[in-house]
Amino acid sequence: MNTYEAKEIRCLVAGGAGFLGTNLARRLLEQGVSVDCVDNFSTGRKANVADLARYPNFRFTKLDIADSGSCNRLLRRRYSHIYNLACPTGVPNIALLGEEMLMTSSLGSLNLLKVARRSNARYLFASTAEAYGDPEIFPQPESYVGKVDPVGPRSPYEEGKRFGEALTCFWGRKYDLNVRIVRIFNTYGPGMSPEDKRVVPQMFSHLIAQQPVPIYGDGAQTRTFLHVDDLVDGLLTVMERGVSAEVYNIGGVDQITICELFELVRAVTGLSGSAVFEKHFTADHHGRWPDTAKIQALGWRQRISLADGIRQSYRNFLAATETCHIGMNG
């Protein structure tokens, strides 16, 4: 913590049972900050919360942020910082949880902004690279307005996040609240569930099970990948040093195709296995690449290379998978 004494800080992390929320909460707790996590477990895991429960300054409340009545109890608490990371994730989940995505990013965001206003807390909204849709320019700066189909199959996630961004900025201006938005690009690392359908854990789980790894489309689509420790650095940087009502990309610096990622995962893990090319179940985006100049101007840097990060994540993934099996058999 650079600007505050840890004891003065009480953070609310919404989506705290999820991949990013758990990693963020752990970092804050290790710094001596008091952390309240709320989550409805739609895509989060109880095991993540159990891990955090060993910290004395941690509190968890099962709560749906889109339920205004349940959020009233948060109005009675006082926070200095609110991280709104809550949203069901995973492209395959859009067909199942599209309505929850829309309601969480809209009504859920409104409920948390009310809590922020009541506490006069700094507020951070976790948006996504998908707010740019299928981009036409590379890399994407924050000023790019994107190319999104408002009624396409991915729209519940994309448009929900765009609504959440609009609401965040509007409340910032109307009520003079200290708000900021981060557009997060693909992130990977410890804490991802073995059942997670996102590309890195899916490659690990299929290779370990000696099953062909599904690659959607021709695998030539590009992405960048950022280790979760670097992502948490980015969240803390934007919360502490970001300018109110501004948007900041956070993502990996180097582009890689999905086929190249598959080769890298095989090389780093030493696992052999083949890929099976499948038709994408929804319109995929052909590329994503963040312009990170704005967050770098705040002092943030990517520190962990993709090869090192994949190596470390794989070790952690193996340990988590074994724990799961022991838990199921024991």
Ligand code: NAD
């Ligand atoms: P995750 O699915 O692991 O975590 C999201 C958490 O939000 C889950 O624990 C889920 O149960 C919870 N949640 C969903 N709806 C809720 C509701 N109505 N009330 C309370 N809790 C609710 O995903 P993640 O990777 O940790 O992502 C965190 C945030 O970052 C999300 O908002 C996501 O859209 C955004 N993001 C993540 C990535 C990435 O690569 N991980 C990329 C872009 C954006």
